[in-house]
Amino acid sequence: MDFTFEEQQLAFRDAIRKFLMVEAAPEMLREIWETETGRSGELRAKLADQGLTALSVPEAFGGINLGDLDWVLVQQELGYFAIPDSLSATAYLAVYLLNHLPADLALKREWLPRIAAGKARVAVGHPINPLVADARNADLLLLCHDDEVHALRPDQVRLRLNPSIDQSRRLYKVEWSPSAETRICNANAGRKLWAGVIDRAGAAISAQLLGLAQRMLDLGVDHAAQRKQFGKPVGSFQAVKHHMADVAVKIEFAEPVVHRAAYALAHNRPQASVYVSQARLAAGEAALLAARKSIQVHGAMGYTWEADLQMFMKRAWALDATWGDRKYHKTRVADFLFAPGAVLGPGETFS
Numbered sequence: 001m002d003f004t005f006e007e008q009q010l011a012f013r014d015a016i017r018k019f020l021m022v023e024a025a026p027e028m029l030r031e032i033w034e035t036e037t038g039r040s041g042e043l044r045a046k047l048a049d050q051g052l053t054a055l056s057v058p059e060a061f062g063g064i065n066l067g068d069l070d071w072v073l074v075q076q077e078l079g080y081f082a083i084p085d086s087l088s089a090t091a092y093l094a095v096y097l098l099n100h101l102p103a104d105l106a107l108k109r110e111w112l113p114r115i116a117a118g119k120a121r122v123a124v125g126h127p128i129n130p131l132v133a134d135a136r137n138a139d140l141l142l143l144c145h146d147d148e149v150h151a152l153r154p155d156q157v158r159l160r161l162n163p164s165i166d167q168s169r170r171l172y173k174v175e176w177s178p179s180a181e182t183r184i185c186n187a188n189a190g191r192k193l194w195a196g197v198i199d200r201a202g203a204a205i206s207a208q209l210l211g212l213a214q215r216m217l218d219l220g221v222d223h224a225a226q227r228k229q230f231g232k233p234v235g236s237f238q239a240v241k242h243h244m245a246d247v248a249v250k251i252e253f254a255e256p257v258v259h260r261a262a263y264a265l266a267h268n269r270p271q272a273s274v275y276v277s278q279a280r281l282a283a284g285e286a287a288l289l290a291a292r293k294s295i296q297v298h299g300a301m302g303y304t305w306e307a308d309l310q311m312f313m314k315r316a317w318a319l320d321a322t323w324g325d326r327k328y329h330k331t332r333v334a335d336f337l338f339a340p341g342a343v344l345g346p347g348e349t350f351s
Helices: 007-023 026-033 041-049 068-080 086-099 105-116 187-226 238-266 272-298 309-319 326-337
Strands: 122-125 140-145 148-152 158-162 171-175 183-185
Touching: 007 041, 007 068, 026 309, 068 086, 068 187, 068 238, 086 105, 086 122, 086 140, 086 187, 148 187, 183 187, 187 238, 187 272, 187 309, 238 272, 272 309, 272 326
Parallel strands: 122 140
Antiparallel strands: 140 148, 148 183, 158 171
């Protein structure tokens, strides 16, 4: 079995990395986050030019028609550079919902081309997340009510801002009334759709957490190489090396788990949900450990606004609790492991 990514996928990932390195420096993101909306139309247009907003949109609607395995590499880069998650909600989760709607082709014709062109923001809300990210900035809201899918315009909802520890996130309590007019998918079909959304949101967050962990590791290593005590870089001290090595090991073991989850989603594997939850747990542990160890290397200054580390650390803390907290994902893994007749063991790894 070949578990490597295709050359084209890696090339696209590298192109996005080079683009974000120039266009999404921490000082630029700080300026955007301090605005009223916390979003930049100029940056979104540039992301659209790179093909990110069109990644999952079918070719018939002006998109590229790529899938989960292509997204997982991109999501790692979005995490590494701390790009706001409204891009994932619009271009990945909302497009998945719209693509799989059993009817309402008019809605697809209206919104998929706009998403592909980077001219629409869509917020996705589910009871698993009491607060809806980027609801104020959304041109369309796709919300869940008793497994139904509802599409609402901004003037059909009432919003209340909820502060977040991560200042890049714009979280809102959404008050709205479901009706036959807003319903675009019934509960029978919607139940499966929302399960797919939860799994893809979990995979996206896992990949972003992986990218965040790597960025915090890099920041810790860089700081340890520059800061000196007793005339030597602190990175030369064995205890500091161990801190960074522990993080590197966690990342190394989490990455294939995240990639397997994306593979399982892309190929509709029966246990895809379990793999996603395992990925969330593994990537979350890596990111939380990276945050703790890197702030130890930085000292107390790592938490201050002036330090770049705090941006990625707070993002990791916030993302780790979205689209299912650790208890939720541990429960899904436990239900699989302890189910009667569970097929376990090394011989079943690739079955």
